[in-house]
Structures are given as structure tokens and as C-alpha cells.
Amino acid sequence: DTGVSQDPRHKITKRGQNVTFRCDPISEHNRLYWYRQTLGQGPEFLTYFQNEAQLEKSRLLSDRFSAERPKGSFSTLEIQRTEQGDSAMYLCASSLAGLAAKETQYFGPGTRLLVL
Amino acid sequence: LAKTTQPISMDSYEGQEVNITCSHNNIATNDYITWYQQFPSQGPRFIIQGYKTKVTNEVASLFIPADRKSSTLSLPRVSLSDTAVYYCLVGPISSGSARQLTFGSGTQLTVLP
Numbered sequence: 001d002t003g004v005s006q007d008p009r010h011k012i013t014k015r016g017q018n019v020t021f022r023c024d025p026i027s028e029h030n031r032l033y034w035y036r037q038t039l040g041q042g043p044e045f046l047t048y049f050q051n052e053a054q055l056e057k058s059r060l061l062s063d064r065f066s067a068e069r070p071k072g073s074f075s076t077l078e079i080q081r082t083e084q085g086d087s088a089m090y091l092c093a094s095s096l097a098g099l100a101a102k103e104t105q106y107f108g109p110g111t112r113l114l115v116l
Numbered sequence: 117l118a119k120t121t122q123p124i125s126m127d128s129y130e131g132q133e134v135n136i137t138c139s140h141n142n143i144a145t146n147d148y149i150t151w152y153q154q155f156p157s158q159g160p161r162f163i164i165q166g167y168k169t170k171v172t173n174e175v176a177s178l179f180i181p182a183d184r185k186s187s188t189l190s191l192p193r194v195s196l197s198d199t200a201v202y203y204c205l206v207g208p209i210s211s212g213s214a215r216q217l218t219f220g221s222g223t224q225l226t227v228l229p
Contacts, residue, residue: 003206004159020164033217035217040221040222042203042219042220042221042222043160043217043219044219045217047220051164089157091159091160092159093159093217104150104165105162105217106162107152107159107160107161108159109158109159110157110158110159112157
């Protein structure tokens, strides 16, 4: 399967704990996006990488959230001191951006986080 | 980013054609229209994208009138497995700058036997 993959698919944690999620994009894709989705709502943008550079962060992304994409391939999203309000589906998407190309984002299956 | 308006839900029966209309009155000249499908506990799946007139692929058609203030996703002969949430998104897709997708609440399509 050459699509976007995410790990783990499910995570249950206690309030105050740190969690880390991983996203592996489609191999030749240079852009990687993180979104968060709560029940009954569409996904909301969190942050985005062009290769290894994090170029944009949403105001939704509090200081407890940090994302990395160290070699321009896989990315990690860490949430420190989790709160119950962090419970959501965390989605990763990747795309191939080029000067002449129309960009289409392809999503992974998501990581569902439950904070108790 | 242009705001979109879609019906909250729609019901259909197997084998019927389903048309989901999206309003986007403030669409800009360089905006494209993109539709995604999402099943429960899965990420959104790209369905179709267009700028004007009609686009067709193996799963759907997208109709866009001349004024581009609305668009209609057409699913031919739906089956039970087409039950999902469908999102209409509008925004520029030139690759010069990143595009954060702005999803609304989508349309819950339920296909009945």
C-alpha cells in the first residue's frame, strides 16, 4: 500500500500524559499537513510542512502541540500534558506541490485519541 | 477562503442517482472546487475536482454552472457503500503556496436498501 499511513490508529491516555503520533506520507510528496477532527465536524487545519520546514501553524495549535518532519519524510505530532479537550481524530495528509501542478491532498486513516 | 453551504443530510435508495449541491457565492477567480468523501473512522478521500463546466471520473461527475456560485456532485447508481459524509471545499490550488483545506460540516448521505 503506497498511501498515507498513520500510527497508532488508536490511543487512550490519561490527562496530563504526553502522546506522540507518526505520519508516513506518500513517498514522493513534499508537503505534509496535520488536521484535527472532532465528532460531527469537518477536519480543521493544524500545521503544514514543505519538506522539513514547518511553514504554517494554526492558532488552534497551542504551545502543548509540537510537530516535526526532520528529514522531509515522516512527521510526528506530539501533545504534551494532554487535556480531555484534546480528544479527537488527528489526520495527516500529504501532497505533491510543484509550480505547474494542481495540488491534491491525500489523507491517512487518522489516529483517534481519547484522553481520560 | 470562500464559505460553502451544503445540506446537512440526504437519503437515497440503492441504484438511484444522487446529486449533492454546494453553494459558494464568494468563490474567487483562482478557486477550484474539490469534493471529498469520508467514512466513519477514516480520513477523507479525494473524489473529484473542477474549475468550470463538467468534470467526470470513474466515480462521480461534477457540474459547475457558468457563474461558479454553486456546484453539484453527482453520484450515479449509489450503493449502500456510498453512505458517507461528503465535503465540498473551495480554494486556490496553485502550488506556489500551501493550501490549508477548510472543511465545513459536510453532507451525510445515507443510502437505503
